[in-house]
Amino acid sequence: MKGGKLIVFSAPSGSGKTTIVQYLLAREALNLDFSISATSRDPRGDEAHGKDYYFITLKDFKQHIKNDEFLEWEEVYRDNFYGTLKTEVERIWAKGKNVIFDIDVVGGLRIKKKYPDRTLAVFVKPPSVDELKRRLKKRKTESEERINMRIAKASVELATAPQFDFIIENNDLSTALAEADELVSNFIANGHESKKE
Ligand code: 5GP
Numbered sequence: 001m002k003g004g005k006l007i008v009f010s011a012p013s014g015s016g017k018t019t020i021v022q023y024l025l026a027r028e029a030l031n032l033d034f035s036i037s038a039t040s041r042d043p044r045g046d047e048a049h050g051k052d053y054y055f056i057t058l059k060d061f062k063q064h065i066k067n068d069e070f071l072e073w074e075e076v077y078r079d080n081f082y083g084t085l086k087t088e089v090e091r092i093w094a095k096g097k098n099v100i101f102d103i104d105v106v107g108g109l110r111i112k113k114k115y116p117d118r119t120l121a122v123f124v125k126p127p128s129v130d131e132l133k134r135r136l137k138k139r140k141t142e143s144e145e146r147i148n149m150r151i152a153k154a155s156v157e158l159a160t161a162p163q164f165d166f167i168i169e170n171n172d173l174s175t176a177l178a179e180a181d182e183l184v185s186n187f188i189a190n191g192h193e194s195k196k197e
Contacts, residue, residue, distance in 0.1 A: 003093035005191075006115055007032065007100045007184055010108035011124035012154035014135040016170040020124060020180045021102045030184055033097040035088050038064065040081040044141045054085075072103075072110040077149055082107070098188060105160045112165075120187040122180065123164035127171045129154060165192075 007024075011017040025032050038054040040061045049055045056064075061081045064070060073083025082104065092099045101111065105123070112121040126132045132154055136147045161167050166183055170176040 004098040006119040008108040008121040010105045012157045013150050014132045015124045015126035017124040023177050031097050032100045033092040035099050035101045038083050072107045074107050076104050105157045121164045123161045123167045125167055125169045
């Protein structure tokens with residue numbers, strides 16, 4: 001099969017994975033392009049359609065499910081669907097680039113299972129659940145109820161960490177960025193061979 005590598009970053013929201021993914025995208029040598037997910041949730045802050053997400057209606061999302069157009073999809077929060085369209089990966093591979101995903105743990109593990117040899121699955125661990133709460137509150141983009149929903153989900157997500165290829169503990173951002181850079185560079189150069197040695 002043709003195509004590049006798949007780099008998955010999964011973590012509870014607020015753990016800093018988006019910052020890490022943005023940093024890696026700016027590293028030209030890694031030749032990465034961001035997999036833009038489709039979601040039924042509303043845009044937050046200055047998020048843009050076709051850049052951060054494809055913002056679509058719940059009805060359209062369900063139609064894509066019916067048509068089997070998703071590589072993976074998940075109802076991450078009630079009535080908030082998120083998914084990777086198959087066309088998104090094809091779009092990026094057609095450009096000769098590797099795909100980087102910022103998706104939830106279930107979706108991340110699904111991609112790894114579908115493409116075990118070409119996927120690097122990294123879990124980003126926040127320092128603690130309290131710190132996670134503090135970061136989500138600081139973001140000021142969501143209601144108290146939504147924040148509590150994300151915190152409740154975080155404990156379940158943390159339990160899946162051992163199923164990933166690597167865990168990055170995001171206690172100190174610059175250390176986490178350097179670690180992520182090294183992991184991804186190695187995987188792109190050597191695949192999983194670099195881990196087996
Ligand atoms: P947020 O609403 O904060 O942008 O995202 C909520 C969660 O959904 C995050 O953990 C995010 O990584 C995840 N997510 C985003 N896109 C996808 C996707 O395509 N598939 C899955 N399974 N999860 C996604």
